[in-house]
Structures are given as structure tokens and as C-alpha cells.
Amino acid sequence: DAGITQSPRHKVTETGTPVTLRCHQTENHRYMYWYRQDPGHGLRLIHYSYGVKDTDKGEVSDGYSVSRSKTEDFLLTLESATSSQTSVYFCAISESGSNQPQHFGDGTRLSIL
Amino acid sequence: KQEVTQIPAALSVPEGENLVLNCSFTDSAIYNLQWFRQDPGKGLTSLLLIQSSQREQTSGRLNASLDKSSGRSTLYIAASQPGDSATYLCAVRRNAGNMLTFGGGTRLMVKP
Numbered sequence: 001d002a003g004i005t006q007s008p009r010h011k012v013t014e015t016g017t018p019v020t021l022r023c024h025q026t027e028n029h030r031y032m033y034w035y036r037q038d039p040g041h042g043l044r045l046i047h048y049s050y051g052v053k054d055t056d057k058g059e060v061s062d063g064y065s066v067s068r069s070k071t072e073d074f075l076l077t078l079e080s081a082t083s084s085q086t087s088v089y090f091c092a093i094s095e096s097g098s099n100q101p102q103h104f105g106d107g108t109r110l111s112i113l
Numbered sequence: 114k115q116e117v118t119q120i121p122a123a124l125s126v127p128e129g130e131n132l133v134l135n136c137s138f139t140d141s142a143i144y145n146l147q148w149f150r151q152d153p154g155k156g157l158t159s160l161l162l163i164q165s166s167q168r169e170q171t172s173g174r175l176n177a178s179l180d181k182s183s184g185r186s187t188l189y190i191a192a193s194q195p196g197d198s199a200t201y202l203c204a205v206r207r208n209a210g211n212m213l214t215f216g217g218g219t220r221l222m223v224k225p
Contacts, residue, residue, distance in 0.1 A: 004156075031211060043157075043202070043215040050211070058212060090156055094211075098144045099164045102213060104157040 003027050004105035006091050012111045019078040021108050023091030025071075032074040033092040033102065034058075034066065036085075043090065049074055081112045115140045117205055119216035126193055127224050134188040134219045136203035141181050144206040147213065148177050148188050151200045160201075161188070193223045 003026030013019055023032060033048040035058075045058030047066040055066050063085060065077045078085055088109050092102040116139045126132055136146070145164045149157040161170045161177040163186065169178040176189040186203055200220045204213040 033211070042217045043204075043213075045212050048211055092157075098206075099162065101147055101159045101162045103159055104149075106156040 004091060004093055004103065006089075006105040006108050008108060009106070010109045012113065013081055014113055015082060016080050019081050019110065019112075021076045021089055021091075021110070023074045023076070023105060025074075025093050027093060027095075027103075028071060029093040030071075030096045031094045031100075031102075032068065033094075034064075034074070034076045035090045035092065035104075036060065036087040037090060037107070038087050046076065046089075083112050086110060086112045115143075115205060115207055115214045117203060117214050117216035119201075119203060119219050121219060122217065123220040123222075125222045125224065128193060128195060130193050130223075131189065131191050132193055132221075134190070134201050134203075134221070136186040136188070136216055138184045138186075138205050138214075140207070141184050142207065143181065146177075146179055146186050147204050147206070148175075148186075149202040149204065151202060151218070157202065190221075193221075195223050195225050198222050 005024045007022045034046040035043045037043045044060045046064050049055045049068040067075045088107045090107045091105040094100045094102045118137050120135050147162045148160045151157050163170045163179040174191040179186045200218045202218045204215045
């Protein structure tokens with residue numbers, strides 16, 4: 001298994017609070033990604049990073065920000081959590097190159113009440 | 114906009130059967146297509162990646178094919194086992210950017 005650790009694994013919080021999810025990798029891969037998985041919508045990309053301090057938006061980036069200050073860590077922040085952001089969040093990593101597979105972490109289940 | 118569809122949404126088969134899972138996509142301008150397996154409450158496990166220039170890839174009892182021009186891929190599972198029970202997802206990578214677009218998945222149950 002790819003060395004990807006997501007923390008926390010589960011979190012319950014209230015509407016309006018900020019939330020930060022962490023993804024840590026031990027593979028030294030250049031690319032890191034944040035996805036959310038929802039029934040009826042499947043997996044959708046939120047943001048991704050192609051290097052330290054280099055990030056770009058995905059399909060559903062509104063209400064989310066990311067930061068990558070070290071190769072191994074990619075943080076996802078919900079600036080003011082809303083109930084629509086209740087979801088399962090997955091981090092993925094991949095090496096450089098257009099034909100490298102993405103490998104996924106075990107996910108964070110986030111509930112916003 | 115790329116759309117990826119997986120049919121059927123669910124499939125139940127007896128142990129030992131050979132089976133085919135289908136994946137279709139609307140835009141043939143892809144870099145590659147990746148098949149994943151997801152167990153309940155778990156992350157995704159990468160099974161196979163087919164590059165746009167390839168026709169098929171094999172790993173053990175799994176064989177994935179790609180027909181880019183028709184926008185279709187199939188995942189063939191030989192001699193299915195109860196341990197193969199999971200949701201299978203396909204995802205395509207577009208030419209531009211690193212985004213994977215996922216299908217909705219096929220939930221497979223293999224009965225002993």
C-alpha cells in the first residue's frame with residue numbers, strides 16, 4: 001500500500017467552524033490531490049498540488065482552501081463549514097508523468113451538524 | 114465536459130463465474146484510464162492503468178481493455194471469488210491537467 005495517512009479519520013463539527021484535514025505521504029510523490037465522495041455524485045476533485053506551494057483548483061473548489069508547505073503534507077481547510085460539506089474526503093498521490101496511477105488514502109469521514 | 118458512466122450499478126453473481134464490468138466515457142481525448150476497487154469504508158485500491166495508446170492490461174485474474182475511439186473500457190474478472198466483492202470504479206484522465214473523472218461505480222457481490 002502507498003504510504004498515505006489521513007487525519008483525522010472521523011470528525012464531527014458544527015456549521016460555521018473552520019476544519020482542517022491533513023494528508024501525509026511517505027512516498028515523496030510530486031502530486032497530491034483532495035477528492036470528496038458523495039452518494040449520487042461519485043468522487044470529485046477539490047484541489048490538487050503539483051509541488052511545494054504549487055496548487056490548483058479542481059471541479060468543486062468553492063468553500064475549500066489548500067496548502068502545501070512540505071512535499072509530504074497537503075492540508076485541506078474548510079474555511080466555514082456548511083452541512084453541504086458533509087462527505088468522505090480522500091487524499092491521493094501520484095508521481096510525475098502523464099501515465100502514473102493515483103493512489104488513495106483511507107479517507108476522512110466528516111459530518112457537519 | 115467529460116462524463117463517465119458505469120453500467121450496471123450493481124451486479125450479483127455466483128462464485129466461479131467470469132464477468133465483465135463496463136465503463137463508457139464521452140470524450141475520447143484521454144491520457145489514460147484507471148480501474149479501482151473500493152471496499153466498504155475504505156479508500157480506493159488501484160487495479161490497472163491503461164494508457165491511451167494501449168488496448169489492454171492484465172494483472173492476475175483481471176484484464177482491462179480500452180477502445181478509445183468508441184469511448185469504452187471493460188474490466189474482465191476471471192473465475193470470480195467472494196473476496197472480489199467490492200465496488201469497482203473506473204476513472205479517466207483528461208489530456209489537460211491532472212484531473213481524474215470518475216464513474217459512479219459497479220457494486221459487485223460474488224456469492225459463495
